[in-house]
Amino acid sequence: MKFIHMVVQVFFIAIVVLWATGCNDSSTCVHGDHSDFGIIEHGCDHMTDEGVVIEAASTHPGLQLEDFYHTLFRVVLTDIEGGKGGYIYLGPDITGDVFVMTSEDVPLEITNSTAEGVAQSEIERTFTAQQIAEETGCELIKKAIVFSANPGENIIKIGPTAFDTVEVIIEEGSHGHSH
Secondary structure: OHHHHHHHHHHHHHHHHHHHOOOOOHHHOEEOOEEHHHHHHHHHHHOOOOOEEEEOEOOOOOEEEOOOEOOEEEEEOEEEOOEEEEEEEEOOOOOEEEEEEEOOOOOEEEEEEEOOEEEEOOEEEEEEHHHHHHHHOOOOOOEEEEEEEOOOEEEEEEEEEOOOEEEEEEEEOOOOOOO
16 A cells, blocks of 8 residues: 555656646747757857858848758848848748747848748747847847748848848757757
């Protein structure tokens, strides 16, 4: 009888621990095997990489990024209406949650272009520099967004801003880190 009582106590404690550490806030929920802030923290690790210099296009859809996960892009912005900015895009076979993290707090817009036309994509979550620093200790990322990529060209518009360049890290919502 003592053994059954002990098993019930252990089971009860395990349930309480799971309940107490559960996901109560969408900004810290676990997606796949990583929390949102875990993915942002991983992106922060890449902010110190050497990186690849690319030039943003001044017109839609922009430069296609084919192999972008775990890569720091130093995006040289061009003149657009209202300041500096430009377009880059992912696709056509990218789907699911995608994180875009930037070294500066710059305006970001996402659109999806298919044979049927161009549609504005919803930014599901936005993380500020303060939220990122408080949750991860990272001060290299000033803004992060999450959007749901769809088949087609997932176009990222950066700007307008006063910056000439911005560092960008793009990560999928859940993946293994075997790089």
